[in-house]
Structures are given as C-alpha cells and as structure tokens.
Amino acid sequence: MTIFITGASGATGKLLVERLIQAGHQVKIIVRPGSNIPDTWNNHDKITVIRAVISEMNTDQLAAVLADCQAVASCLGHTPNLKGIYGKPRKLVTNAVALLCNAILNSASGKPVKFVLMNTAGNSNRDLKEPVSWTQKIVISLVRLLVPPHADNENAADYLRVKIGQQHPAIEWVAVRPDTLTDAAHTTAYSIRVSPPRNALFQPGKTSRINVAHFMAQLITDEEQWNRWKGQMPVIYNENV
Template sequence: MDAKNKAKPVTALVVGASGNTGRLLVKELLNRGVHVKMIIRSLEKMQEDVKNHPHLSIIHANILELCETEMAHHVHGCNAVASCLGHNMTLKGIFGHPRMLVTDATRKLCDAIKENNPEHRVKFVLMNTAGNSNRDIPERVSFAQRCITSVIRLLLPPHLDNERAADYLRTEIRQDHNTIEWAVVRPDSLKDEDQTTAYNVYDSPTRSAIFNPGVTTRINVAHFMADLIVNAEQWHNWKGKMPVIYNKVSP
C-alpha cells in the first residue's frame, strides 16, 4: 500500500481514563497503535508506564468544567470517544455531586462531536452496567428484580445516572444520527485481574445482575471496548446495541 492510500491511524478520546477500567483501556489502545487523548482531573493518578508514550496526549481538566469550545477542540480529529466514567463507591461518590456525572459527560461529548460536524461518523463507546436493561429490546427481567431495581433507582443515584446515560444514546442519538454511532458495554460484577482471559458477549444478560450475577474482569472490559474501537467487524456487530460481557467460565 503506497503512502497516499495508507489508512490514517485511529485517534480516540478516553474519559474516566484514571479509573480502574479506564487506565486499562488507555494502555490497550496504545498497545494497538491507537493515538489516545485522555482527559484526567488529577495528574497524580497518571500511569507512570504510559505517561511518556509518543501516541498519548494528556488533557488536564475536569470534563464537566470544560466549555463547549474547549470540548469541541479536544474531540476534533477523533474517530472514537470512550467513556469509562463512574462514581466512586464512597458516601461522597454515591450521594454527592455531580449526581449525573456519566449522563452529563455523555451529553457534553456528543454535543462536541455534533459541533465539529465530522466528515465520518464518530464511534461513542460507553461503559455501563449489566444491571441496566436495554429497553430497545424485550429483555427478560423477573418481577422481583424489577422491584429491587426500582428501589435501587431511588436510593442509589449512580444507577439512575447509568440508566439515563444509556437512554440518552438510545432515544436522542438513536440509530440514525448523521455524526455519531454508539455502543453501550454492560459488564457484570467487576473484578481485577492482570491478564485478559476468554469472555463471552451477548445481546442481553444471561444471568440476573441481582440474584445470580456473573463476573467480568476490568481488563476484559478494556479489551472489548478497544476491539469495538479498532475492529470494524466487532463494531458492525454491536453498534446501536448494549452488549453484555461476562468472563468465560471454564468447564
């Protein structure tokens, strides 16, 4: 392939990049040759093993404090945007502000993509939770789980935040947007491991997130999200959907 026809490198913006899953996604993307921009509030949380990587651009900012012009500038030139934002599991993280961190950031990022009016559609990959149902399809949820989810929705703001972020993509961006395509990745109970292992991906949960939860390692979530960003076949299979990911259980 001559230089003129050589494919341009993928550039991805990652938010929530200092979190337990976000930092793994940054590393996975860099290992795949992706140019990564990362928005990070605290430089103290920066990963030592990647901070000097030639394909990494570090943006020191609070995403919710960036103005529209700044956000559009950071998103400009990106083929993909990935959000691994979430709430810290502390009293302040669960009940403090911002209550709608994931939703507000998702909306702000999508507005920035639209403001740039890119020539080609930008992929938006959102990390969410298997406890959130995809209301675009008839997922099987027991009456007991629906009841408990209703209580969780009232008592734990992060769950409602995850629901609203996914609903924004489903109902406002939808399937036919001219500048944005999306996928919502739903892991179940998250745990840490050092190595990627085999995992399964489904259209809907195969287990109850409340009564019979599965396990998903963060490194597998990062691997799958990176696959969605760089692998055209994976993206074709899952765009506009809310895939659920579980670690593959050995027989």
C-alpha cells in the same frame, strides 16, 4: 487512529489506554489535575494528557479536543464510597455523555464518530424489552431511588439509545454492559451476549476489567465487531463464570 477517553484514570480506563497505545493508536485523555496516572503517560508520544475537569469544559472547548478523534470511549463511574455515591455530581456519567455528544456534533468531520460507553448489566436495554421479573423490577426501583449512580448509568445509556438513536449521521454508539467487575492480570476467554442470560441482582456473573477493556478496544478498532454491535448494549461475562 485517534481515540478520546474519559475516565482514563480509573481501573478500567487505564487498561483501555494501555491496550490502545500498545496497538499503536493515539490516545487523548482528560483527567482531573490531582488524578493519579502512570508517570510514563506524561511524556508518552502516543498519549495527550489534558489536565481539566470535563464537567467544567464547554462544548466548544471539548469540540476542539475531539476535532481529530475518530472514536470516544467513556469509562467514567462514581467512586464507590459515600461521597462518590451520594455526593455531587449525581449525573456525572449522563452529563458527560451529553457534553461529549454535543461536542462531537460541533466538530463533525463528515464520518460518524464511534462512541463506546461502559455501562452495567444491571441496566436493561429497553429497545429489546428484556424480560425482568417482578421481584427484580421492585428491587431495581428501590436501587434507582436509593443509589444515584444506578439511575445515572440508566440515563447515560438512554441518552445514546433515545436521544442519539440508531440512525444518527454523526454518532454511532455501543453501550457495553459488564456484570460484577473483578481484577485480573491477563485477558481471559469471555462471552458477549445481546441480553443478560442471568439475573444481575440475584444471580450475578463476573467480568474482569481487563476483559472489558479488551472488548471496548476491539469495538473501536475492529470494523467487523463494530458493525456487529453498533446501536446495541452487549453484555460481557468472563467465560464459564
């Protein structure tokens, strides 16, 4: 299986790449010319490294990259500093999702391509009308105005949920929603929920990046998991946290 990953140089993206190549899959990644990636990736027989800025590629260029890919995963996120939060591009994730979807449509092979988006538990799945308290609604409205990456995460998931929808012939999708991200050396037990059982703002849970990578890899490679969650926005938590 050949999988395209954007955001591969990030903390979660690197873990996803490693898990997929260890399982024997081919991986294509686009990373900025100055991005840090492990030296071993540059000459790895299961990794194709493309040095480019994805936002500067056009649909046809990206379609050529995706032509032999059966799945796409986005681990893109805004760098947690002032420039990353308030600088451009404000719609980093949303624009990448739209570009990738259009490129998939231009390179459609007849079988739907899987699209896995790393999102956030702070974003509600409005297909399910998930219960949100008035307090949380007010705070989320302020966060949406004052912290651009949150609105970007919402819009990226909504692009898949609304624009692509549940019955698209060329694209199937899952938006994975971790809560507060943590680092861990090894995969641990974790739980997957249809909706958050807790308030992501006032009672957040924890999710290790390595567990997120494990679940994303399972979605891509395990048909039973894919069929269970496609078209949904599952929430992932470290178990007992």
